[in-house]
Amino acid sequence: MATSSDTAPAEMADCIHVDGTEHKVVDVGSGGNVILEVLFENTKACTKSIPNEMIQKLRTSKTPFPSARVFYRVRLDTLKKHSKYFGHLLGSDVFEEGRAISAKFTELSLSGKDASKLPAEELPKIQIKDEDYATRTIGRETVFHDMLRMIHGMDHSSKSITLLYIAILVVMADRYDCMATIARYITGRFSNFRYPPTLEKTTEEVVRQKIMIFYHTNQPLRFSTATKELIIRGSSRWSIYEEADSNLAAAWWDLPEDLEAELSYRRSRIILTISSLQTHLLSLYMSRIQQCKLGYDSSAACDSFQLGEMVKFLTKKNLLSLIPFQAVSPDDPDFLWPKAYDGDAEQLINLLRQCPSYQIDKNHGHCGLRSKLLPALDYIKECMDAGIGIKVQLWKTERSTQTWIPSPSTNNSSVKKAFVVGGKAVGEERSGKFFDFKSLSRDDLMLGGRSLGVEKAAKKLFLAEKWDWVREVETEKEKEMMSKSSFFRF
Incomplete structure (x- = not known):
């Protein structure tokens, strides 16, 4: 050989x-x-x-x-x-x-x-x-x-040019420091190469190879699409449940220039944001504040009914776990501890979309989880579609403005604790970034964040530390208008 x-x-x-x-x-x-x-x-x-x-x-x-x-x-x-x-x-x-x-x-x-x-x-x-x-x-x-x-x-x-061939060519060009020449050749002579689509979770390596190639050869649109795809799909490398695999040791399994950490962090923020929607709505229905605004004698019963149906739906979809109060050893093999979600982020949104329109009777048609859930899910999906992929040139030249990962100084200053002087509290609790769904304008909702700019809208949404997802529809005219919009499918 x-x-x-x-x-x-x-x-x-x-x-x-x-x-x-x-x-x-x-x-x-x-x-x-x-x-x-x-x-x-x-x-x-x-x-x-x-x-x-x-x-x-x-x-x-x-x-x-x-x-x-x-x-x-x-x-x-x-x-x-x-x-x-x-x-x-x-x-x-x-x-x-x-x-x-x-x-x-x-x-x-x-x-x-x-x-x-x-x-x-x-x-x-x-x-x-x-x-x-x-x-x-x-x-x-x-x-x-x-x-x-x-x-x-x-x-x-x-004679045979494959994705693996181009990936190895890029790895070698990086090692022997001749990337400028090789990148020009790849984007020129291989410009018509058809990069294979990635349709299944098992093809994560293909996504990673494409990210590495597009990064080193400065292909911005393809790079943004590929990074978005890996963020949404997730990686076996980022799962706390997966043991280290010696087969995942090639260069593309550890993406260069802090990309590995950035993509993992962006995904974690997206999953946290989606889960906050579920958590927030559950907390509303478990509070003493009545959520049914119709003012009927059955409004209290409506809230209890909706809470029960929400818990039933979420547990059925494995999105909520009910753990008994008794102490259980983490090492108990007979007890199945709930695992963090490590699947496709878009599939998670699709699961939540399946929530039926529960109603205690015909007079409570717009009560419950679905009417609050779908507008928020549509907005999250729009921000994911256009605002989470990385721009290759800006990442290389202005990384500090592009990264979602907070710097230590930013992280420490996000929360201000009240302090005590002479037995009295001085100052006030100042929480971190807050996303208020009802503060968004009608244009923000109809354009899915494009009025603000998709990157800014995505960062504002996914980098928040607290979320308020309640957005009341006050008039019948607004209800009718929103029901016809693709963003408000009740």
Whole structure:
């Protein structure tokens, strides 16, 4: 497995002998004056391969995964120009490789030899090791070869371009610090590549690979869509119930530049906001304040009926857990403790939408959970649709204004406690950010936050610390208007 199956035969122009073994040399372009020897180290940690069926054959044979040793003939000046990694390694006397290359070229110059015209055996040689920890993929020498071709201004030679191929190309470009060149190639030559859709939870890796690719290659619309998708779907990495999986160790399972923490935090805020709606409405019906505004003798009974139906509906959908008062050990295997919701955020909204229009009798048609729930869910959904994806360029240049994660100073100042002087309370309790649903204008509701700006509306909603979800419909005319709106489906 010393060379790629996709390598063009014409490039095998020379051979080199190392440790008594003859190896073919892959000629990358013309005028190559150094040999780049790369050991692609493969271990049992690899979970994928190029081509895809290779790893299955290796696992079936139960033989050790072979490592690939490939010799590339490249132009030193081109390598240093487009790759900061090789520029630092070979462009000065700081590293041994740079000193050895410099000494060899001095020797060739004194003897009047043109390195670009010499056989491979006589050229200076550079040795590097490419470990599998970042991609967990066998056969990545195919991608490395194409990366070298792109650096040298040539087209890729691989016939099959897949999402995994592009993901590995981006990982390698990041490692060897030649992202500018590779990003231009990807957005140019691969602009028509059809990124696979992600329809099931099991395809989280696909979403992550796309996020990593779009981030490094500056594809703003695709990046915003992909980050939104992962926020809504959630990640097995963010679940407190999932044990660490050694298979989830490739570079895309830990997104760069604080993206991993940001996406996880945004999702947690969205789930908290949705749950606050349920909690707030339950607390209203459990309070002594009458919620039925009709003023009938049956209004008190209406509230009790609605509370019972709410509890029944939410427990049936596994959105509410009733825990007995007796003390139970957390280690008791016979007791099923409720788990935090780790499913799709849009599916959570859809579950809440299924709440029926309960009424104690025909005179209480607009009482209960559904009439209060749907307008709020519509507004939350609109903010999710357009306000939670990350803008790649702003994230790279103005991260402090884009992040949802509060800074330590902001976090500490959000709550002011009253203090006591001379036995008397001085100052006042000042709570953090408050979202009042009824304070939104009619335009805010009809436009779903677009009048304020979707990003600002989303941050105002999801970064609140307290929520008031009650929004009374006061007139029959307003009821009729709202019932016809897509945002108020009673």
